Each structure stands twice: as C-alpha cells, then as structure tokens.
C-alpha cells in the first residue's frame with residue numbers, strides 16, 4: 001500500500017493537498033477540483049476551436065520538470081493497480097469466477113488468476 005494517496009491530476013500526496021474526493025479509478029484534490037470546474041466553465045463560455053485536440057500535460061514542462069514527474073506518474077500507476085486489486089478482490093469475495101473476471105478485463109481465466117492471486121495463495 002502506498003504511504004500517501006496521490007491526486008490523479010496533480011500527483012501531489014494527500015499529506016500535501018488535504019482532503020480528496022475519490023472515484024473507483026481516481027482521486028482529486030480540492031485545488032484540482034476547483035481548477036477543473038473553472039476550466040469547464042471557461043470551456044462553456046469560450047469553446048476551443050478544436051474540442052477534440054489532445055491536451056498534453058507535458059508540453060509546458062522543461063526536460064528536467066518532465067523527468068521529475070516520472071516517479072509521480074509511476075506512483076499513480078501503482079495506485080491504480082492497487083485499486084484494481086481491491087476491485088478484483090471484491091469480485092472474488094462475491095464468488096465471481098476467474099473466467100468471469102478475466103472476461104471483464106479482456107483476458108483469459110488463467111491470466112486473471114496469475115495476475116491477481118498473491119503468490120502465497122497459489
């Protein structure tokens with residue numbers, strides 16, 4: 001388990017940001033939630049020319065800043081993996097089969113079992 005929950009948007013820890021809101025796949029801190037609301041309101045008032053144009057989080061960062069973010073992005077990936085482990089555990093507690101869990105994730109029963117069963121339980 002991670003020592004600190006990371007905001008999925010700014011990648012800062014809860015110990016820095018304060019309270020967060022959680023969804024099954026993400027967490028958001030108060031600053032990012034406010035920022036997101038402001039951007040959505042601005043987008044409504046001033047729609048972008050190409051609303052489908054991708055936004056890159058790294059375009060404004062220097063090389064050092066980009067490299068400095070990599071550990072945070074990796075930690076966020078670990079956090080998402082932990083969420084997935086918890087959800088699969090909940091499915092197993094409900095008695096769902098590995099075949100059904102695997103199918104939901106687009107993998108075989110065997111692959112799901114290998115990925116989500118702790119080595120100690122095999």
Ligand SMILES: [Zn+2]
Pocket residue numbers: 007008009010011012017028029030031032033
């Ligand atoms: Zn944040």
